[in-house]
Amino acid sequence: MTDNEMVAVGVERFGERLRPLRLPVPVAGPGEVLVKVVATAVNPADVGMVAGTYPWDEPVRFPMVPGYDVAGTDVATGRPVLGFTAHKATQTGSYAEYVALPADRVVPLPDDVDPVGAATLPLAGLTAMQLLDAVGDVRTLLVNGPRGAIGSLLTQLAAERGITVALDGDGEVDAAVDVVGGPVARAAFDRVRAGGRYVTVVPEFWVPGGPFAAERGITPRVLAVRYDREQLLGLVERLAAGKLVARVGAVLPLAEADRAHRIVGRAPGAPRVSGKVVLVTAPR
Ligand SMILES: NC(=O)c1ccc[n+]([C@@H]2O[C@H](COP(=O)([O-])OP(=O)(O)OC[C@H]3O[C@@H](n4cnc5c(N)ncnc54)[C@H](OP(=O)(O)O)[C@@H]3O)[C@@H](O)[C@H]2O)c1
Structure with missing residues (x-):
């Protein structure tokens, strides 16, 4: 060589x-x-x-x-x-x-x-940050794959904002983010309260099983990650400070x-x- x-x-x-x-x-x-x-x-x-x-x-x-x-x-x-x-x-x-x-x-x-x-951090972390921005100001959030790459970062970042992350159970939540797709996505959607928010990063073409239409005042939204330098700097800062694992x-x-x-x-x-x-x- x-x-x-x-x-x-x-x-x-x-x-x-x-x-x-x-x-x-x-x-x-x-x-x-x-x-x-x-x-x-x-x-x-x-x-x-x-x-x-x-x-x-x-x-x-x-x-x-x-x-x-x-x-x-x-x-x-x-x-x-x-x-x-x-x-x-x-x-x-x-x-x-x-x-x-x-x-x-x-x-x-x-x-x-x-x-x-x-x-x-970059792909999974930027996606997690942008999912959180997409759900906005909520008190309770369901993450349907909390142990995955996006899910685990999202769970940590949500806690920083004072959001309670629901991992299991069957209670109603203000918002749900889907990182799994298919039938599991539907189950997450069904737990969102009327008028709440639902965002997926797993569109139908990637993992078939949807799509589902707006219901009960909740419009499913698909997020496509984009590069954001400030967010990447923020992720590095948190990692360096031990605020993100x-x-x-x-x-x-x-x-x-x-x-x-x-x-x-x-x-x-x-x-x-x-x-x-x-x-x-x-x-x-
Ligand atoms: N739209 C975008 O811009 C964008 C950006 C980045 C990633 N993505 C997509 O987001 C998805 C997640 O990415 P990732 O990096 O977080 O993947 P990952 O680390 O593999 O995590 C996937 C998570 O989904 C869970 N899961 C998988 N199949 C499941 C099932 N049948 N039932 C319940 N839970 C299930 C896994 O749980 P266990 O480990 O416990 O099985 C894990 O927590 C991928 O499809 C990826 O392509 C999209």
Whole structure:
């Protein structure tokens, strides 16, 4: 491998198993930052990308390298950073030794913050924050997948706002957020009081089982996460201050991304892992 080459992990076609690829090290253009990747989290979106079910904005380009979240080092400054690839729009993936990102999509990471934990934050954390903003000022909130990546961050962030999170039972709530989809989504909707709020991040095309129409003065709303630098800075600040706990369930080498996807995609025979699966690059 030459100095201008790197190892990435991706696929040449949908449905293939993830495998190491030798690709050119990306060149940071004007206004971009070249990040040497230390850790990248595995999200359900990445599993969908490999399966071909992910809804990119444009037709996919191969080889396709998944990966939304990246913790690493700004090559130019040597400083730790956390970034968001915005894969839906960019098709830039972080399952690689290096990734070039617009400077706006990279935030500083304090030296004492573990990059493995930090890597779990961008996609899941931004989604959790935007779900909370979408439900607004409520007293009681149902989260139907509270132990998942979004759910566990959402539960912590909701407590900060003084919102009581309902985990089980059958009482009425002011609002519900759905991070599961299908019939479980319907059950969450049914617990919202008349005139309350309901937001899902799992639309019908992603997990069939809906959709359902407005009822009892509640209009189901689908949220699509968007990048927000201030929110990412806020997540890092909370993590650094110990106000937010990142739940890491397994750390695997980048080369074992296929195994990681089998875990996150709940493939038959794959072990069940509670907490985020994070891929780490080998030191070079
Ligand atoms: N719209 C957007 O912009 C957006 C952004 C990010 C993510 N998402 C989507 O949001 C969803 C959640 O993401 P995530 O990262 O939080 O995933 P995750 O970490 O895998 O968590 C999924 C949660 O759903 C629960 N769950 C799964 N199947 C269930 C079932 N049949 N009944 C009850 N609970 C069930 C899991 O519970 P157990 O672990 O206890 O089984 C877990 O708590 C994914 O579909 C992802 O693609 C959408």
